[in-house]
Amino acid sequence: MKIGMLTWGSHGDIRPFLALADGLQSAGHEVHLVITSLEAETYDKVRSAAGAKITVLTPLTFNAEQAEAVGQAAYRIRDPLKQMAEILRLAFAPAEDAMFEAARRLCAESDLLVGHYFMHPLQVAAEHAGLPYVSVLLSHGGVPSDYVNPLGLSMVGKHGNRMLWWLTRTLLNRTVRHYPDRLRKQLGMAPMRDIVSDVWVSRYLALVAVSPQICPRQPDWLDSIQVCGFLDRPNCELEGVLPPSLSGFLAAGEAPVYMTFGSWMPKDLKGQTAALRLLTDAAREANCRAIIQCSDWSACGFSSDDRILYVAAAPHHQIFPHCMAIVHHGGAGTTQSATLAGKPSIVVANLSEQEHWGRELKRIGVAGKTVKRRNATAAGIAAQIRHVREKPEMSERARRIGEAMRQENGVAEAVRQIELRSRGVESTAQAGKKASENWPGEEYQR
Template sequence: MKIGMQTWGSHGDIRPLLALAEGLQAAGNEVHLVITCVDSAVYEEFVSVHGVRVSVLASPVLLPVQQERIAEFAYGIRNPFTQMASILGLCFAPVEDIMFAAAQRLVAESDVLIGHFFMHPLQIAAERAGKPYVSVVLSHSTIPSAFKHPAGLPFLGKTGHRLLWELTRLLLNRALGHYPNRLRRQLGMPPAKDIMTGVWLSESLTLLGVSPQLCQAQPDWQASVRVCGFLDMPNLDIEGVIPAALRAFLDAGEAPVYMSFGSWMPRDPGGQARALRLLTEAAHRAGCRAIIQSHSAQDCGFVSDQQILYIPTAPHHLIFPHCRAVVHHGGAGTTQSATLAGKPSIVVAHIGEQEHWGGELRRLGIGAKPARRRSVTAAALARRIADVLASPSMAAKAGAMAAAMKNEDGVAEAVRLVMERFGPAGSSQAA
């Protein structure tokens, strides 16, 4: 098949789609992946192992100074719907028309379309052309169920949950519905009835790229939603390797705690210095060695020593296995990478979805009580780190979960589901 794919976001939104594209290409398909990266132009250098055609579009969306202003603005907003609308307005809307034009070209050349669940331009173009569309969802927090509270709180009863999801649906459509509906009007299409079930999920096939160790399918999910597992892949050349200084630091003492806010780490000197002070003081208070990921710590006045090493970047799946625990922002990719490495997490959430992941890790017994970036102090973060490091049971649970995840192959399962549904056998059965 000719398969067109499109994604938008940071590294955590792009890597899973790259992994799936490689798997589909290796299975004999002709894959074209269009990438729009919010904060980097690094994918211009990407070379596919299996020959995937990769096009990079309007990347980076934001300059470093814009990234910092938006990040600080976003994690200061308490209302999750306002927060999500603000992020889309600042990071998605400026390139929406460019991505929509690319989506229509992609649809014209493809048999099947696969998109990141935020990629309503591709979903609309595929629907207009009458071509099958697959949504890739990276978190189960947005899939309605009477068996689950929308905010991940304790069970309140199915009736209560239905009412809360209806309220969530109403507020979400009010905050975000104008985005897909503006493009639908351009093509003479009726407005979308619901963002969650009509745009983010596909009635044909929705791939939930989350390990079944972290997420169980709910009885009332629509039949098209399939938990395929973590969409992981081997180390990419653009991600680099473990540098000599990092290897020497690991060999020089006890295993450290890795600390990273990922794409949410500020790039401007002032914001970066504040984040570095928070993480550095927390590490000192917790009495642990630490690796702190920062774009330019030395320019902010922070110098590595025997207790703390500051690095600009490191491939997570290579470094996490050498650490005792991971302090991170709670992105879907980082969460699953830390869990796959068998390490407990301390989540410092910047936005609502990250709070969801922090809550899930705590529920599973492999994470501390999540903190919020807008209010966390070094003392509070240090207490969470110390509690995690002093818990053999948490380390054991994380190790057991990692062992189970290593038996999974999310990409292979996702490829199987796509081929089963849309490949020659699936197409003939549908006909």
Template sequence: MINTVYTYDGIVNGFRRMRAARRELSDNELDLSLTRRTMKIGIQTWGSHGDIRPFLALGEGLQRAGHDVTLVVTSPDSACDQLASTAGVRIRVVASPVIDAAQTEVVANMAQGMKDPMKQMATLFRMCFAPAEDAMFAAARALAAESDLLIGHYVLHPLQIAAEQAGKPYVSVMLSHAGVPSAYNHPLQLDFLGKAGNRVLWWVTKLALNGVLKPYANRLRREQGMPLTRDVVGEVWLSRSLTLVAVSPQICERQPDWPETVQVCGFLDMPNIEVEGSVPAELEAFLAAGAPPVYMTMGSWMPRDRVWQRETLQWLTDAARLAGCRAIIQSPTWQDCGFARTDRVFYLSASPHHAIFPRCAAIVHHGGAGTTQSATLAGKPSIVVAHISEQEHWGRELGRIGVAPRLLKRRTATAAALAKRIGEVTADMTSQALLVSAAMRQDRGVETAVALIERKFGRTT
């Protein structure tokens, strides 16, 4: 595989494309100023924190633009706790948490132990989605009845079905570009196969995805007397009206063969929320006492079980020692696992990533979309330790743009291997990360998404 790294000219051209796109959106916004109508907008999402926060950010952007927004959320875990909107978005929590803490551990360990991404997806849907599917569909139908426009997480066939049933327009939001087929690329990044090879890979990929996901969508469709889904990717994941790819254009370049209904808007981010807190005095002192540390977090994939959490903490601590670096290690109940802070390692339960990441040397993380964005936006190289295939995709993408060494897989990663990857973070990667960060800060994903939605649906008839 040949890795493509951004050049200075590439970054400059990226800025130019972005400015042109924003000028075009601004022109369209001006055109809409006399004809824009306010809409009742229903948004629905399912998943962990990284699947909820982008939709809350989009909802708040639409609410501030004058629309009346309701957000329906279902989470397998406790990600809905303390969820609130400062802009006045109504939030409804449905069937959450889907599973308890003990089941969450079982699912996580089953998924990360599987090499086959389709088996991973099948496990996650069977255990974390299916138990809430009927409740989510009931909530989706209620949302469709009261809304002019529906916006959903791309996997939410219940909302797509409800929108079709009610005859309401539907917008799909992709949190990763890995799910948009193209002859120009494939998530496996086997570029040497060319366009013909990518078409074959996508045919095989869609065949496998349909085998896992079609039964869910078609059960509901059959019960509603509706035509059955033939292709989950083309009929559920991608909306015929508008699909927003919520990824920075610095990472995701729009492909020439994507339909016009698929648009890259940038990451959907929002200001720090209160529950993330501020930097505590003890951490401020640690940051000031030596060289910038390496921040280590496995996010929602950090085990809650004390035995597994202790093993993971020891693995990260040993990696920091072998790499000879100072480290900040995030773990929910590190004190109960018997660890104590030193002048080399600072353990914490949670932190405001936006405030701490810019002060670190590099970020070790699991490759979740949210943490990937936070690390890259902070201008820091990443070391990705992937637990599932989606996270492997983000690790490969960060490597492709030159801000991360080759990813590790959690099921095989050792402390020595992680220490080696930390040592592979070079000055060139740091410089490249700063360039990409500077470009990302111009994205304005929420503003772009709102403008695209209003341009498509916000005109009066």
């Protein structure tokens, strides 16, 4: 098949699509991946090892101050829907028309489209062109079910979960549905009914790119929803290399705690300095050795010693296995990389989605209480590090889950699911019947 792919966001939103593009190309398909990056030239040198075509869009590029403004806007807003609306307004909407144009070009050259679950420009273009559309969810927190709810609350029961999903979807549609409806209007299409079931969770095929060790398949999910597993890939050049000083640092004492805020590390020196001070003080207070990742640590006035090693970047899959635990922001990629390495996590979350990951890691027994970035203190992070150190059963649990994850191959399973669906494993009539079945909470919408 000729397969068009489109993604947008930070490195955690792009890396899985690079992995899937390689997998599909290696399986004999002709793949064209379009990346929408907010950072000019970041992905210009990224190449597909399998030969997939990669196009980088930079319709909106942020300098350090603008990028920091988006981050500040995100973690000063407590309401998750208002938080999402602000991020979309600042970082998605200005690039939407360019992505829609790219999506329509992909439709003209492709048999099947694969998009980031947020990628309504591609879904709208695919629907208009009458082409099958596969959504890839990098988190399972947005898939409705009577068995879980969007707020992570327990003891509310199936009826309570259903009501919470109905309320969430109603508010979500009020907040963001105007974006796809604007594009649909341009093509003479009717307004969208529900952004969750029409865009996020494709009724043709929705791949949940989360390890089954973290994401159990819910009994009421449609057959079109498949958990493929973590879309992992070998290290990218832009992810850095192991620093020469690492081997000596590791040999000099106990296993360190790795600390990273990933794409949520501030881009300006003032913000980086504050973040570095927070993490450094937390490591000192917890009395642990630490490796702290920050691109401009030297310019911020920090220097390594026998207790703390500062690095600009490092490939997580190579460095995490050498650490005692991982302090991170709760991004989908870093979360699963830490778990794949068999290490406990301390999550310092900026967004509601990152808080979801923190809750999930706590649920499976590999993390303690999530720290919220807006009110994070060195003492609070240090307390969570000590909690991990004092709970050897948590480390053992993480080790076992990591071992199980290493037996999985998310890319191979995603490719298999796409090929099965495209071969028409289910007849058109069966697919139509399943598409008409109620989603959790849909009777409330009616």
